[in-house]
Amino acid sequence: NAGVTQTPKFRILKIGQSMTLQCAQDMNHNYMYWYRQDPGMGLKLIYYSVGAGITDKGEVPNGYNVSRSTTEDFPLRLELAAPSQTSVYFCASSYGEITNEKLFFGSGTQLSVL
Amino acid sequence: AQSVAQPEDQVNVAEGNPLTVKCTYSVSGNPYLFWYVQYPNRGLQFLLKYITGDNLVKGSYGFEAEFNKSQTSFHLKKPSALVSDSALYFCAVRLYSSASKIIFGSGTRLSIRP
Numbered sequence: 001n002a003g004v005t006q007t008p009k010f011r012i013l014k015i016g017q018s019m020t021l022q023c024a025q026d027m028n029h030n031y032m033y034w035y036r037q038d039p040g041m042g043l044k045l046i047y048y049s050v051g052a053g054i055t056d057k058g059e060v061p062n063g064y065n066v067s068r069s070t071t072e073d074f075p076l077r078l079e080l081a082a083p084s085q086t087s088v089y090f091c092a093s094s095y096g097e098i099t100n101e102k103l104f105f106g107s108g109t110q111l112s113v114l
Numbered sequence: 115a116q117s118v119a120q121p122e123d124q125v126n127v128a129e130g131n132p133l134t135v136k137c138t139y140s141v142s143g144n145p146y147l148f149w150y151v152q153y154p155n156r157g158l159q160f161l162l163k164y165i166t167g168d169n170l171v172k173g174s175y176g177f178e179a180e181f182n183k184s185q186t187s188f189h190l191k192k193p194s195a196l197v198s199d200s201a202l203y204f205c206a207v208r209l210y211s212s213a214s215k216i217i218f219g220s221g222t223r224l225s226i227r228p
Contacts, residue, residue, distance in 0.1 A: 004157070033216070040123065042204060042220035043158075058215065090157055101146060101165070101208065103216065105157030 002026050006091050006106035013081040013113045021076040021109050023091030031096035032074040033103070034058075034066065036087040043090065049074055050096065081113045116141045118207045120219035127195045127226055135190040135222045137205030147188040148206040148216070149179055158204060164188060175199070195226045 007022045025032065030051045035043040035058075045058030049068040063085060065077040074093075078085060088110050092103040118139045127133045139145055146165055150158040162173025169181045179190045188205060205219040 035218070040220060042120075043218040045215065045217065048215065059217070092158075101148075101163060102160045103148075103150070103158070105159070107155075107157050 004091055004093055004104050004106040006109050008109060009107065010110050011112070013111065015081060015083065015113060017081050018077070018079050019081070021078070021089055023074045023076065023106060024072050025093040025104070026072065027093060027104065028071060029093035029095055029104070030071065031094045032068065033092045034064070034074070034076045035090045035092065036060065037090060038087050046076065083113050085111065086113045087111060116207060116215065116217050118205050118217055118219040120205055120222045122222050124223045124225065127224070129197055129226050129228050130194050133192050133195045133199070133224065135203050135224060137188045137190065137219060139186050139188060139207045141207060146208040147181060148208070149173065149177070149190050150204045150206060152202040152204065161190070197226045197228055200224055200226045
């Protein structure tokens with residue numbers, strides 16, 4: 001059981017470039033999330049999705065876009081990368097039902113924008 | 115607005131001593147509260163959660179947490195610390211009425227000295 005898989009693990013971008021961070025889960029979870037982790041700042045919610053075709057903004061959505069065409073995949077798109085987007089990005093998923101609430105995290109993508 | 119605070123950036127404890135990692139929250143409704151742990155270069159792992167019922171919740175690796183509604187706190191505790199407990203710990207909150215948003219604190223680095 002692979003759980004939550006994120007690719008790539010590391011990436012360096014130049015200012016103004018674009019890229020897509022991939023996230024896939026094989027647990028049939030309805031809910032998926034993207035967080036960014038900055039040193040000393042904890043995790044900030046970028047976007048989340050409660051099911052295929054449904055997405056919504058989190059705390060820090062500016063500069064990012066998401067889509068959820070299938071239950072398994074939840075890619076995060078960075079358009080016009082900026083140095084402020086240098087961070088570690090984590091994808092997570094869960095069943096969403098509170099009695100079974102537990103986030104499963106991927107291993108992260110470390111992104112540097114230079 | 116929904117928020118969670120971890121007032122200590124770092125907690126240092128000698129092995130064998132009890133440990134406490136503090137967390138306070140601010141929500142307008144009934145909170146669901148969580149603790150996650152992050153080891154170096156890894157994604158977060160679930161430790162425990164409070165949904166309802168007994169204020170003392172037991173979780174993985176011998177950790178427990180006490181929910182205190184009057185003080186809006188959810189402190190993580192362990193009676194006897196191990197060196198292997200050294201990691202980054204995150205408190206998180208989800209609103210009862212929100213099926214999706216899970217907000218994290220800034221994290222507390224726990225260091226256990228032999």
